[in-house]
Amino acid sequence: MAQAVQASPTDDILLDVTDLRKSFGGVHALSGVSFSLKAGEVHALVGENGAGKSTLIKVLTGVHHYDAGTISLGGAAFEPSDPHFAKAAGIQVVHQEFNLLTDLSVAENISIEAFPRARFGLLDRTEMKRRARTALDAIGLNDVDVDTPVSRLGIAHRQLIEIARALQTESRILILDEPTATLTERETSRLFDIVAGIKAKGVTVVFVSHHLDEVFAICDRVTIFRNGQTIATENIADTSPEGVVRHMVGRTLSEQTKELNDAICDSIVLSVEGLQTAASPHPQGVSFDLRQGEILGIAGLVGAGRTEVLRAIFGADPIQSGQISRNGNRISISNPRDAIAAGIGFVTEDRKDEGLILDMDIAANTSLVSIKDVSVKGLLNFAKERLMAIQGGARLKLKYGKASDPASSLSGGNQQKVVLAKWLASHPEILLLDEPTRGVDVGAKAEIYAILKDLAAQGMSMIVVSSELPELITLTDRLLVMSEHKVQGSLMPEDYQQEAILKLAYGQSETPEGQNQ
Amino acid sequence: EDKPVVGLVMKSLANEFFQNMMVGAEEHAKMRGDYTLIAVGMQNETDFESQINAVENFITQGVDAIVIAPADSRAMVRPIKRAMEAGIVVVNFDVSLDAAAKEQQGIDLAFVGPDNRGGAKLAGDALGQALGDGGKIVIIEGNPGADNANERRLGFEASVEEYKLDLLDSRTAHWETEEANQVFSAMLTAHPDIQGVMAANDSMAVGVVKALEAAGRSDIIVVGFDNIPAVGPMIADGRMLATVDQFGTRMAADSIDLALEVVAGGPALEGWVKTEIELVKGQ
Amino acid sequence: MKGSSAFSVKSIVNNAGIGLALLLLILFFSVASEFFLSPNNITNILTQITINLILAVGMTFVILIGGIDLSVGSVMAFAAVIAGKAITLPGLGTTELILLAILAGLVAGLICGLVNGVISAYWALPSFIITLGMLNIARGAALQVSGAQTIYSFPFAFEEFGSKMVFGIPFVFLLALALVAIAWFVLNRTVFGRLIYAIGNNEEAVRLAGHPVFWYKVAAFTICGATAGIAAIVYMARLSIASPIAGIGFELNAIAAVIIGGTSLAGGRGSVIGTLLGAFIIGVLANGLILIGLSDFMRQMITGVVIIIAVILDHYRAKLSSS
Amino acid sequence: MKGSSAFSVKSIVNNAGIGLALLLLILFFSVASEFFLSPNNITNILTQITINLILAVGMTFVILIGGIDLSVGSVMAFAAVIAGKAITLPGLGTTELILLAILAGLVAGLICGLVNGVISAYWALPSFIITLGMLNIARGAALQVSGAQTIYSFPFAFEEFGSKMVFGIPFVFLLALALVAIAWFVLNRTVFGRLIYAIGNNEEAVRLAGHPVFWYKVAAFTICGATAGIAAIVYMARLSIASPIAGIGFELNAIAAVIIGGTSLAGGRGSVIGTLLGAFIIGVLANGLILIGLSDFMRQMITGVVIIIAVILDHYRAKLSSS
């Protein structure tokens, strides 16, 4: 983690927001938000899922129009009417949900806001690629070719490209909405170095995160949201993580403790041997066993191939070679249907493209996998479906209006909870989770951990891929560390130390090859 | 093989009138046995390009004669000129090339075919006689812009003039049964006092007859054009008064005969070689 | 938001946004022509929209999954020719003939739809091209089978069902309405319908939820083919002929009804109630413009203008109702 | 992967995936007919695909932004009628007349495209419906302006340009090829072109990046209208007439060329090189099937089958080349 940045903000107020209000139909997303940005500071926005952080950002950047309140920028009234207006005023943003052009190349995505033009409106491609290369190198993506179409990249790479794009343009204010949700330590610390760099140049940064350690590492001040209102703004130096959480949720959270799971049976429910996919370069493939009631974690750096393994097991992508056994019997999984029939569920990392049907309502999303449970002879039972959604929502502390609201109206973290609810409702025996708490707030995260542990205690087995080491450390009973598409090592809870995990993740072998099980 | 090759350029063979004509030509070719027939149709009524393409393809293949029913009396003049310049005998049948266009391109070409306008007038006259002075009628036109649609409309209008009929409305139904049915239903609503209908082809006449049946009107007289088999029963039982037969089955075959005579060294055709038309009426 | 889940009455009204434009049209024509609201003319309109409505119901399924079917007009002609051949077979009783013809037409349409669906879903090919291919195949086949001849002379009982009236409403229109009702029920109340919407919205998410996307897509195209078969039967009964060149351009009308009705060409959003209203807009417009005595060419231009204005109006209504 | 960024020769080859199907077609016809590869016939094919190719180039822009333009056939007829009226004006010199006609046709097409673009982009309405409206408006206007009469008798110099040959290649085809080259350049080398792709990919993202999406969409439709104007001029020069009923159904052929060429109807993916090959497939097929002497109905059926097989083949080629 990057060291705290020296506080050097001035006391000039750059942006001032007072009593801002915004509602969507009956939902009051912002009901009285006031905060101010001092020129040159790094300012954190924190709050539970659905508290209104992203909505504020969308208002400031001209995506949404606000209902009431005042905004002033540099002392003058500021009414951002569209994204272009806000950009022209020097506000750059990385939104929480991706806005990439997946069929275009990385270089084009990075330059989209201001393509380098030669004469006559021609695109200066050499310059475009050069800029993209520089931008990628700056953010540590040395291994990504600028000509690659974005559709070939995993979710973390996409996030980094969004950030690289925002950094392309000189700006007065840079807003980052949960930029670290999918990043591993390596990328996060690189991002923090960059933030420190631009701060030194006098740029003001707004930073949204559910990771308070990050907030305390790089921010000067923090504004806390609750239910569409700003509760307090505090100097980081004068507060503590506990204090911030208390403001956020209105109470203190109990410390997460690591308890050993004694419900793990010896029976192996899933065994993977020599699993190879189109992308994996190693002939020996990936092998491991999963026992009943066990929560197996997979750690690794971005692009290490973790998602690949889960997708292959679930039949989402074709397997090149290798065997999968369920309860000791070899099974063949050629599509997700087979996997679900074998009692396997899969929470995907990309909720927008793979997880949710954004236009459909929350209830329909929740019941998508277990639609048989809410229907009789092909006829839907809406009451039952609603109940499923409400129960699933309550369990995961979902913040929503009605079960019949479309999933697109939910905040990012709440959308993630709907994806979880969908798979929990299907009662799988084995659940594969890829970045399960991406964008979920501290409080809800704790609830989710508790639920998952409880399910494990009841005999459900899980494989958790996560970029957050603390998550893997609290949640898992065993940890595989992957690097370069192969399993680099396997750790038991007693050996969980950041250093050891990172060492493996960087490809420095600790356990000899072939002893990964 | 040194049999002469005849390229036959038809209009849309999806139209049963031309389909029957083509079958007639094919049987004719089999019967005579002394020439090779290559026949090409087009995709639809307004697909002028494919006729031009066909003529161009025939020039490429070096056929001895091209026998063509032009989709457009003006568009086909230039390709036909090119064919003639390539030494191919060309016979124009069914629809006459536009005289002014021919003059402009400096070609002289005879026409073998029926008189569409005269035929329509036969049908129109039959209706005029049945209704008498001041009879209220409507016209269902063919595709606007198509030559034979134009000719038939003019023929109908001549009858209207001659018999002092009262033309209430005149609309296109693009040669189609379903559209004629819809268009005529609405016309009938707007003009409940219609006494007679002139349809530019029988497919549309069928649509009109069905509309009359649906409206429970048996007092309105319908005439058509083409004499397709489907109107046979309608004429027999009086649901239609008359239609016009152009003896299309023979038209292409006769034109081929004429072309082969020229290929064999006979004199070039001249003027308008009129083919037979006949009014078909019930008893 | 044009919600995909048209459950409540309110959401039906919302889905059916184009209703306002339809109302204005009807109002205008009632004032402009004394005949427009006459029982006879209403019967005409209902009869005339029947075939387009039937085709549009099937088309709604295909468009909801994000596909398109350009072949319905040709398939209708092919089904009509097949049914026409069946109904004019010698040596069978009238009832048998009629049943046989209905079955033959339905099966012919259904098979064409099945082929469309299997090819476009199996290879994940653009249905625009596949059904354009089928448009040519079915039309060629219709012409080949019939020798380009119009088939006619059907049993009287069969023709009668085309002009039968029930409580002053054409029976064939009631049939079409029944199809709308069934489609509405299937799309809104069944698992099948739910997944049709879901696939149009996010196919990958549905696949990852373990549903056999392939079969749902095939089913949508097959339903569309089957409605083309039904349309063929109605066409035959109504006009007493089976013409191999029937239905040219019908696909555009059917698609227009669906889209004017608010269903998104991208899939996933829309409703069959909207389709019903869309078909009415097209039918009322065609009928009314003749009644007020516009010339053919003006009529064509005004049809274009009104269609555009209708969707613009719908846009504003949707905006109002969402705020 | 049909990459949108057609920079390298390799990626052009990849984009042009349908090339394999085209090659097989050409091979087959060369063997099946001695005339197929004759210089004369090649000239014929080139002339014959010219108009469809010109329309398809404009259509590529519209489809790339995720739209569709059903009006190109009608707009072409309308532009032809306007240009025809202009070129037959009395009292002007030949050169003036020709220039005036070209200008008039181009502007007429361009304005129709502009209207399509402004309406569909401003109100965010489905371009399918807006251009269907324009299809009717332009056709009605063409018939009205011309009084349903074919306009003819153009200056000789004008007609000559329709049949002029340059190095044995029809001049009009070279013109179309030049349009393809320009379109390729614009789409791949200019900022404008990349934003066209970007909008088709993710309109919202482009909007969030601060670009005036509205104007880019309007531009795409306007380009499409302008190519319909150019097609009208070529049509007139080739056929020596301006017919108000020309171009019926041309929109489907143009769209087919674009989609067979691998451009996605959903927008954002594809290339104008693919469009060129798509137009060739359609043209070669039409020409070759006549040469081998198939009956009309068989020809229509086989056309459908070959179109389907071509896209299936392309699917496998794309798969092979991506692995």
Ligand SMILES: Nc1ncnc2c1ncn2[C@@H]1O[C@H](COP(=O)(O)OP(=O)(O)OP(=O)(O)O)[C@@H](O)[C@H]1O
């Ligand atoms: N387009 C929309 N339509 C309807 N409701 C919306 C819309 N966008 C946001 N909301 C609602 O506004 C509230 C605030 O959402 P917002 O996205 O600002 O939360 P957030 O603080 O960013 O949460 P998270 O941490 O989960 O990202 C939520 O209740 C959400 O459901």
Ligand SMILES: Nc1ncnc2c1ncn2[C@@H]1O[C@H](COP(=O)(O)OP(=O)(O)OP(=O)(O)O)[C@@H](O)[C@H]1O
């Ligand atoms: N160096 C690379 N260059 C290009 N593509 C890569 C690279 N590494 C991985 N990929 C691809 O990018 C995707 C990301 O890999 P994957 O998602 O399996 O890794 P991950 O460990 O889950 O990382 P992430 O956190 O990005 O999801 C995969 O499709 C993989 O094939």
Ligand SMILES: [Mg+2]
């Ligand atoms: Mg948020």
Ligand SMILES: [Mg+2]
């Ligand atoms: Mg991953």
